[in-house]
Amino acid sequence: MGLTDIAKMLADGTKDTLIMVLLSTLFGYIGGLPLGVLLSVTDENGLKPMPALYMVLDIIINITRSIPFLILLILIQPFTKAIVGKSYGTVATVVPLTVAAIPFIARMVESSVKEVDKGVVEAALSLGAKKFTVITKVLLAEARTSLLVGVTIAVGTILGYSAMAGIVGGGGLGDIAIRYGYYRYETEIMIVTVVVLVLLMQLLQWVGTLISKKLDRRRG
Amino acid sequence: MSFIQIEHLSKTYKGKDDSVHALNDINLTIEKGEIYGIIGLSGAGKSTLVRCINLLERPCEGKILIDGKNMPELSEKELREERRKIAMIFQQFNLLMQRNVLDNVCFPMEIAGIKRKEARLRAKEYLKTVEIAEKAKAYPVQLSGGQKQRVAIARALASNPEIILCDEATSALDPQTTGRILKLLKQINEDYGITVVIITHEMRVIEEICGRVAVLDKGNLVEEGPVSEVFKNPKSKAAKRLLLTKELSEEGEENGLN
Numbered sequence: 183m184g185l186t187d188i189a190k191m192l193a194d195g196t197k198d199t200l201i202m203v204l205l206s207t208l209f210g211y212i213g214g215l216p217l218g219v220l221l222s223v224t225d226e227n228g229l230k231p232m233p234a235l236y237m238v239l240d241i242i243i244n245i246t247r248s249i250p251f252l253i254l255l256i257l258i259q260p261f262t263k264a265i266v267g268k269s270y271g272t273v274a275t276v277v278p279l280t281v282a283a284i285p286f287i288a289r290m291v292e293s294s295v296k297e298v299d300k301g302v303v304e305a306a307l308s309l310g311a312k313k314f315t316v317i318t319k320v321l322l323a324e325a326r327t328s329l330l331v332g333v334t335i336a337v338g339t340i341l342g343y344s345a346m347a348g349i350v351g352g353g354g355l356g357d358i359a360i361r362y363g364y365y366r367y368e369t370e371i372m373i374v375t376v377v378v379l380v381l382l383m384q385l386l387q388w389v390g391t392l393i394s395k396k397l398d399r400r401r402g
Numbered sequence: 403m404s405f406i407q408i409e410h411l412s413k414t415y416k417g418k419d420d421s422v423h424a425l426n427d428i429n430l431t432i433e434k435g436e437i438y439g440i441i442g443l444s445g446a447g448k449s450t451l452v453r454c455i456n457l458l459e460r461p462c463e464g465k466i467l468i469d470g471k472n473m474p475e476l477s478e479k480e481l482r483e484e485r486r487k488i489a490m491i492f493q494q495f496n497l498l499m500q501r502n503v504l505d506n507v508c509f510p511m512e513i514a515g516i517k518r519k520e521a522r523l524r525a526k527e528y529l530k531t532v533e534i535a536e537k538a539k540a541y542p543v544q545l546s547g548g549q550k551q552r553v554a555i556a557r558a559l560a561s562n563p564e565i566i567l568c569d570e571a572t573s574a575l576d577p578q579t580t581g582r583i584l585k586l587l588k589q590i591n592e593d594y595g596i597t598v599v600i601i602t603h604e605m606r607v608i609e610e611i612c613g614r615v616a617v618l619d620k621g622n623l624v625e626e627g628p629v630s631e632v633f634k635n636p637k638s639k640a641a642k643r644l645l646l647t648k649e650l651s652e653e654g655e656e657n658g659l660n
């Protein structure tokens with residue numbers, strides 16, 4: 183394989199990885215953000231305590247979070263197939279990634295929202311704000327720095343999972359690293375692939391930190 | 403009928419194995435336009451009482467009539483509307499940390515559905531009233547305690563309230579700043595005719611601006627009346643103790659101990 187071929191393969195792999203990670207993060211937040219808000223709101227010290235509901239959600243999330251990602255990936259293959267028509271490849275991997283991401287994102291959102299000072303919530307309630315307004319304009323708005331740090335962590339974690347999915351033909355950089363490094367002993371390609379993954383992670387962390395700092399007004 | 407009428411108000415916090423009787427059968431009335439003080443030592447139930455007025459805390463028993471409406475009986479929607487007439491300021495200011503001063507003052511107007519442009523104009527006026535217009539673009543973290551409380555007062559004004567509840571509003575401030583904030587509250591009371599209810603553990607705050615005062619001790623209202631009378635001739639143990647604490651602290655100040 184020539185250098186240009188390798189370069190093209192890596193470029194495609196990077197693109198696939200990015201698509202996988204971004205889509206999974208997006209779907210992960212579409213599910214995880216409302217779920218996290220629901221957790222923080224129904225908690226015993228929340229805006230509308232609902233202990234029974236909280237307990238049920240809490241248990242479901244703990245169960246899904248304790249299943250190792252690779253096992254989850256295999257467990258839900260029938261489900262993945264039902265949704266996207268096949269159980270391998272870039273698009274198919276988005277399904278298990280999203281399923282793994284939702285509970286974990288929900289937990290991070292829950293903890294970010296719980297950090298918001300209760301006094302500010304009370305101030306809003308005392309001004310006659312609706313609960314929904316409190317959620318959007320106080321809880322989420324005040325927690326935004328912490329939420330953004332959470333996004334950075336989520337993207338990083340999903341990037342790591344996506345590489346793991348390479349073992350079962352998940353597509354992207356992880357797939358390349360495993361195919362060449364593990365099955366064909368082409369160590370150089372594996373190393374280059376891993377370096378690209380590391381760079382992606384670094385870049386992501388850097389951008390994430392930069393944005394959340396820029397948006398934080400508590401630093402003056 | 404008085405403007406604020408509290409009848410047989412009781413509040414018990416139920417814990418897992420014990421319960422705290424925070425308020426026992428409280429009765430008091432507050433007239434429109436007055437500055438009413440509620441004093442007591444820490445843990446006396448002052449915050450619970452003031453939070454029952456706007457139902458941040460739901461009373462176990464009793465009535466809280468505001469302009470004739472019994473607060474605990476209102477629906478969620480009616481309660482939200484009623485709360486807009488009752489602003490509150492807090493010891494810890496409770497400003498939105500991610501919003502600048504101007505947007506903090508706009509917040510109650512957003513809740514009330516006032517257009518952004520008009521809200522900003524009005525917010526600027528309120529900031530002038532509390533003499534902090536130059537900080538409109540600053541964020542709370544950049545302000546001193548006294549400045550934060552001014553912003554909180556401007557925010558309170560922005561909901562166009564009939565009542566302002568102050569829960570230890572000056573307790574986090576130094577004596578000089580306390581004096582200025584009290585003057586501001588007095589001025590607002592006079593200019594806008596807003597009824598002010600002041601919760602404090604400091605005698606001095608009551609003396610400086612309140613007309614009448616209630617003394618709270620372990621959840622009971624033990625004494626009530628015009629400030630001059632209660633302080634000249636305290637009948638309850640709690641009032642006597644508060645007076646003594648004040649004299650001691652003044653002696654301390656004179657001897658340079660404070």
Ligand SMILES: Nc1ncnc2c1ncn2[C@@H]1O[C@H](COP(=O)(O)OP(=O)(O)O)[C@@H](O)[C@H]1O
Nearest residue numbers: 415422424442443444445446447448449450451
């Ligand atoms: N949310 C709560 N749960 C349980 N006990 C409470 C709660 N809030 C206040 N208390 C108790 O009620 C009593 C009165 O408290 P509070 O009204 O805060 O007093 P103050 O404001 O006069 O210091 C105290 O014994 C306090 O521990």
Ligand SMILES: [Mg+2]
Nearest residue numbers: 448449450570
């Ligand atoms: Mg208190």
